[in-house]
Amino acid sequence: MTPRDAADDDGNRWSDLDRPPLNAAALRRALVREGSLWSGLELTRRTGSTNNDLVARAEAGTAAEGAVLVAEEQTAARGRLDRRWTAPPRSGLFFSVLLQPTEVPVARWGWLPLLTGVAVATGLSRVAGVDTALKWPNDLLVTVDGEERKAGGILAERAGSGGVVVGVGINVTLRADELPVPQAGSLELAGAVTTDRDPLLRAVLRSLEEWYGRWRRAGGDPAASGLQETYAAGCATLGRTVRAELPGDRSLVGEAVAVDGDGRLVIATEEGVQEPVGAGDIVHLRPA
Template sequence: MTSRDAADHDPDHPEGASRWSDLDRPPLNATALRRALVREGGLWSRLEVVQRTGSTNGDLTAQAEAGTAQEGAVLVAEEQTAARGRLDRRWTAPARSGLFFSVLLRPREIPVARWGWLPLLTGVAVATGLARSAGVDTALKWPNDLLVTVGGEERKAGGILAERAGDGGVVIGVGINVTLRAEELPVPQAGSLALAGAVSTDRDPLLRAVLRALEDWYGRWRAADGDPAACGLQETYAAGCATLGRRVRAELPGDRSIVGEAVAVDGDGRLVIATEEGVQQPVGAGDIVHLRPA
C-alpha cells in the first residue's frame, strides 16, 4: 500500500486506507458490471468484486471444488496480495492499478486433450477486448503473456494462468497492468496500458470488453467441439503471436533447453521450434525467451 492510499477509513481496508483516495484509480462498479454481463442465456453467471484477496484463482478454485460456484462465475479483486503467474512466479501491483480476475469454465463436452487451448483462447480474447476498448496494439508471447510497446520496446503488460479445478472445471486467471506508472514497474521489462498510450484506462469498459470477447471465443470453440482450426482460433492466435518467426530459447523442465526459430503453433496448442539440426520440435510447456527483435 502506498502513502497516497493512506486516508479516511474503509471497512475493507483495515489499515485505514480509503479506496477512493487515489482519484486516478477509482473502484470498479460491480453493480454496473453485473448488469452489463450477467444475463439469461449468457456465459457469465455471477460476477463478484472483492477489495483484497490473496489470489482470485485460489479463491475461485476452492469455491468450484466446494460446489459453490457454477460455470461462468467471475471473481475480480481490486488488489491481490499473493498473486501467482506461470511457473509459480509471484507478483504484486498497487490496488486498483490493473484488472485482476479469474473465471470458471466447465467445457465437459469437449475432449480433455483440447482443453490446452483454453489459455491461448483467453489470450486472444484479452488482446481482442483491449484493442477495442483501450486502443492499444497488443501481441501474445507464447504461451500467454500479453505484450505492449512502450518507447519502442516490447514490454509485458499482462499474463494468464489456467489451473484445473478438481470438479472437472478450469479456472483461468488474468492479470493486466492498466495504470501502472513507470516508477511502479516491478521489473524494467514490464509495461502497462497507460504507458503504451491507451486511449482509455477506465477499467469498467476494459473488463466488459475482455469478458465479452472471452464469451464470444469460448462459444465458438465449444460449437466446434474444441477444434481450434474449425473455429478460427488457431489462425487468429498465430496472427497475433509475437513469438512466431522469432529466434527463441525454450527453457524446459529438467534444466533442458532448445534453441531455434518458432515456426508454428500446432493443433494441440504447442509451439513448434525448428532447430539448427533441422528438427521441428513441439514444446508444450516451458519458458520462452525471445532472442532477437521481430
C-alpha cells in the first residue's frame, strides 16, 4: 500500500490536495431539507456501481424517492449496453438517484435520462463556466482544444415497478494522461473555472430537482414542461448526418432532424423517410 492509499484509508481529507474528498455533511445540509426532493445523501469511498447498489435498495424497499448515493470511486461502473468504464478515485462525480414519478404515465418515463442530461448540462454550465452539449441519448460533451469530447454519461434503470434509478458519471479533474480513450474529456481539460466537486454536485442536484419538478407538474409532458425544446436546443446531434447502428447488423444513415415527443431521435434518410429510433434500439450512433 502506498502512503497515499494509507492516508485515504485513514480518511485524511487532505491526503490528495488536488483531489480532496467530498464533504458529505455539508452536502446534506445544503440539499436534504424540508420540502426538497432529496430525502437522503450517502457517500461511500468505493463501490462497484452506485446504480447496482441503489437499484437493490429500491427493490428491497430500503430506499425512498430522492435517495442519493455518491461514490468517490467505482470499480464496476457501467454505461449503456453494459459498456464498462473506469476513472481514478475522486477524479469525478459518480452518483445515482432514485426517482419515483408515479403520477406520470410510465410511457413518458423514457424522458428521465434526457431530463437528467439537461439538468447536468445546466448545472455544470452555471458553476463550472464550461460550454456543454448533449449527444443523444445520454452523453455530456465539452470542448477540448476545439474538439467535442465526452465528459460524462447517464444510465437509467428500472427499479422494480415503482421507480427509476438514474446514474451519472462526470469527469471533473481527469488529466490528459489519464484519459481512457482520446475522445474523452473532462471539465478541467475544458477550462472549467472551478473543479471543486462539492459546489458542482450541489448545482447538478439542484438543477435536477428543478427540472424533475417541472416535468412532473406537467404530467411528464415534454413539450408543456419545456424539456423537449430545451433538450433540442442543447443537443449537438441535431443537424448532423449520423449513422445509427441497429441490432441485426442494420444501419440507418441520414440527418438527425428532431427529438420527438417520446424522446426518440428522428433521422431523415436520403430517400425522404423520417424514421424515429429509440435509445434502446441503437447499438452505436456515430457521425456518418
